[in-house]
Amino acid sequence: MIGFRRKTIVFFLATIVLAILVIFYEPVLIAEAQSSTPTAAKSSPPVAYPNRALSAFPAQLPPLPYAYGALGKAIDAETMKLHHDAHHASYVKNLNDALKQYPDLQKRSVEALLVNLNSVPEDIRTKVRNNGGGHLNHTIFWQLMSPEGGGKPSGAIAQEINQTFGSFDTFKKQFNAAGAARFGSGWVWLVRNPQNQLQIVTTANQDNPIMDGSYPIMGNDLWEHAYYLKYRNRRGEYLDNWWNVVNWPQINRRSQLSSQQPR
Numbered sequence: 001m002i003g004f005r006r007k008t009i010v011f012f013l014a015t016i017v018l019a020i021l022v023i024f025y026e027p028v029l030i031a032e033a034q035s036s037t038p039t040a041a042k043s044s045p046p047v048a049y050p051n052r053a054l055s056a057f058p059a060q061l062p063p064l065p066y067a068y069g070a071l072g073k074a075i076d077a078e079t080m081k082l083h084h085d086a087h088h089a090s091y092v093k094n095l096n097d098a099l100k101q102y103p104d105l106q107k108r109s110v111e112a113l114l115v116n117l118n119s120v121p122e123d124i125r126t127k128v129r130n131n132g133g134g135h136l137n138h139t140i141f142w143q144l145m146s147p148e149g150g151g152k153p154s155g156a157i158a159q160e161i162n163q164t165f166g167s168f169d170t171f172k173k174q175f176n177a178a179g180a181a182r183f184g185s186g187w188v189w190l191v192r193n194p195q196n197q198l199q200i201v202t203t204a205n206q207d208n209p210i211m212d213g214s215y216p217i218m219g220n221d222l223w224e225h226a227y228y229l230k231y232r233n234r235r236g237e238y239l240d241n242w243w244n245v246v247n248w249p250q251i252n253r254r255s256q257l258s259s260q261q262p263r
């Protein structure tokens with residue numbers, strides 16, 4: 001009887017302690033979660049990186065997921081090495097330099113900085129835009145290609161491309177035409193727009209579609225550094241050959257994530 005009573009009292013006290021913890025600690029947890037949400041300033045912007053938001057500081061150069069020469073069906077080893085080891089590396093370095101004096105911004109993700117550029121101090125805004133964008137775009141880009149890539153799309157994206165553009169060939173033509181028509185440096189993308197539809201868009205310089213509220217599903221780099229060593233001024237030929245290395249499983253993954261973004 002005494003044992004039973006003691007158990008009851010212990011249980012009763014434990015319940016009270018737990019209730020107190022929940023009441024007082026939960027708002028703290030919620031507040032913490034909200035303040036660590038990198039995009040708290042703007043509600044539910046799309047995340048462009050498939051697994052997690054890309055760390056803005058210290059930004060790190062992700063390793064290429066294949067050898068420099070592995071994408072030979074479209075891009076030569078020397079271009080890949082320069083593009084990754086020099087160009088992408090310098091975006092990473094310059095982004096870190098820009099954020100060095102701004103501990104508050106260092107806590108945000110690259111995506112959050114780009115989506116909310118107006119909250120970035122003016123003296124580093126352009127640097128963050130160009131180098132944060134460059135880091136994000138190239139991190140996505142390496143994953144969109146694979147030595148085993150190419151061929152026709154598979155899975156859900158294949159169906160949605162057919163529904164939206166009529167056929168894969170029409171989509172490819174429109175994507176390449178948009179890429180060819182972008183004057184100067186930039187990117188051509190397949191995005192999911194805020195209306196939840198697939199759309200081909202281009203961006204200038206290192207801008208990313210998340211800056212316009214769209215989720216980048218796939219994109220090709222139109223900067224001369226992406227193709228000039230092998231293709232010289234023949235951007236169209238590079239755009240044609242690029243399809244030989246397109247990583248459709250990854251694009252399917254991104255498309256699936258894009259449709260799960262809150263809008």
Ligand code: MN3
Pocket residue numbers: 083087138221223225226
């Ligand atoms: Mn590039």
